[in-house]
Amino acid sequence: MNVTEALNGRHSTRAFLSTPIEKxxxxxxxxxxARTPSWxxxxxxxxxxxxxxxxxxxxxxxxDKYAQxxxxxxxxxxxxxxxxxxxxxxxxxRPDMLRDCGDAAGQFGKLNQAMFNTPAVVYIYMDxxxxxWSLYDIGAYSQSLMLAAVEQGLSTIPAITLVHYPEVQRExxxxxxxxKLTIGIAIGYADKENKINNFISGRGSLDDTVHIYE
Ligand SMILES: Cc1cc2nc3c(=O)[nH]c(=O)nc-3n(C[C@H](O)[C@H](O)[C@H](O)COP(=O)(O)O)c2cc1C
Numbered sequence: 001m002n003v004t005e006a007l008n009g010r011h012s013t014r015a016f017l018s019t020p021i022e023k024x025x026x027x028x029x030x031x032x033x034a035r036t037p038s039w040x041x042x043x044x045x046x047x048x049x050x051x052x053x054x055x056x057x058x059x060x061x062x063x064d065k066y067a068q069x070x071x072x073x074x075x076x077x078x079x080x081x082x083x084x085x086x087x088x089x090x091x092x093x094r095p096d097m098l099r100d101c102g103d104a105a106g107q108f109g110k111l112n113q114a115m116f117n118t119p120a121v122v123y124i125y126m127d128x129x130x131x132x133w134s135l136y137d138i139g140a141y142s143q144s145l146m147l148a149a150v151e152q153g154l155s156t157i158p159a160i161t162l163v164h165y166p167e168v169q170r171e172x173x174x175x176x177x178x179x180k181l182t183i184g185i186a187i188g189y190a191d192k193e194n195k196i197n198n199f200i201s202g203r204g205s206l207d208d209t210v211h212i213y214e
Contacts, residue, residue: 061168104195
């Protein structure tokens, strides 16, 4: 598999099988992702992986929060407003999902709340003293991890809904106070029977986002 094949093979998966991930595959993915560049080789990613009963505790904690209609933690960053360009791209998401998934798109909210029935979540933390550059490094690390997963036949989704309530993970995973949660990436085998996984999100024309000067 070459890089372009991996890039084209990665899509966000929203329904996973319960099949656990083989340890050697997970290790291969983590070894590959560790090659990600970072400012002064600071390697700011602090990776906590929840599987099995530990993940069940986190899922239950989140379901309780949803049942209480709890607000997402103020720790979770949100833009005060989306840019016009971002809004233009976002408005295609729903119609494209309906086109590809039909009625199965109706499971979107429930599957998000159920953490996509994933058997594993990779939570990426960074030290609170670090700057936005470290978040840049963590974004790159996330993509490395997701591409390495494609090579291993595994599927992923990075999702804000996996990190709405960081206090739940902090308690279950005994996360030190100096770390803040940046993103969660669900990883596992895709449930190919579930049509929500048919969704291939579009991309705008390159002219919308790339400006080349000669
Ligand atoms: C930081 C980030 C947060 C995301 N949060 C969610 C989420 O909470 N729920 C969800 O279903 N998808 C989420 N996604 C997935 C995006 O919707 C998806 O990446 C985008 O539509 C492009 O589709 P693709 O990943 O299949 O190429 C998130 C993606 C990123 C990078």
